[in-house]
Amino acid sequence: MSGIPMDAIEVIDLTKRFGDNVAVNGIGFKVREGETFGFLGPNGAGKTTTIRMLTGMTGITSGRVLIHGHDIVRDTLAAKRLMGVVSETSNVYDELSARDNLVFTGRLYHLRKAEIERRARDLLETFGLYERRHEPAEGFSKGMKRRLTLAMGLVNSPRILFLDEPTSGLDVQSRRLIRDVVQDLAQKNVTIFLTTHDIEEANVSCDRVAIINRGTIAAIDAPEKLKQTFESLQSVEISFDATRPGLLEALERLPQVSDVRKEGDKFRLYTADPPDVLGSLCVFAKEQNLRPISVTTLGPSLEEVFIRLTGLSVGMKKEARGTDAGVV
Structure with missing residues (x-):
């Protein structure tokens, strides 16, 4: 064994058209196993369309997506068994309790009853929901529902976790908890594919980031390397x-x-x-x-690099000024 990480995701000349509109235009990239990979772009750039193609939720016009070598179109079931998906919109069933939401999700993956019970308990404790496990989710705050959604995405112990805006609009406590869990998963060699509008979140969390603009990849590299390419932004x-x-x-x-x-x-x-x-x-x-x-x-911030590459700052934000101090 060479010790070189395998490719968890391989995207090959991926294109999506909606009539005459080309939403994603022949993009290609690889995500290594165990990597936290950020996918950034302004509204309408093709982020959501791309992640829906990667997870088999929408059809591909042309190109291929491989999930640990499994073609998402030709071998959909095998590919989906390896992934957990946490969408931006909550998929929590309000009438069910937190525990029952996890049990239901586990059954969709055909997990054994004992494994479902063990995973549900562990995840509820991890996300601070165990004390309220029997309460209907309709009474949960937005932050609690977001934590439950993430727990549901982890029931099957995925090798790849797709996160679409995981901390958007959450309170500080929930944001920190989710970030801590994501960092812990990365240390366990789980591949994280993260889309976010929060530039600083990508800056501190991601090994590499790709910036998509108007359906094409404008840049892809480690955050610090992207910053170094723009000396004029010092x-x-x-x-x-x-x-x-x-x-x-x-x-x-x-x-x-x-x-x-x-x-x-x-x-x-x-x-x-x-x-x-x-x-x-x-x-x-x-x-x-x-x-x-x-x-x-x-030094240049990742936000400034993003704006320079896309010419836009729509929906983008950076929470903490001064985090780039000393970067050269």
């Missing part, structure tokens, strides 16, 4: 002890500065040469009789 962030009219315009005139943006009480100066700009700022502050309060060099 920047220096500075705040002064005072602000005055015309300060932004004066900063724009500094050598090596391509753009300046005011963000709260700070100014962010974009440049391909941060060290040179730092020197200019020292001189500038002295000439303007200003005292810098904070100065930080910033």
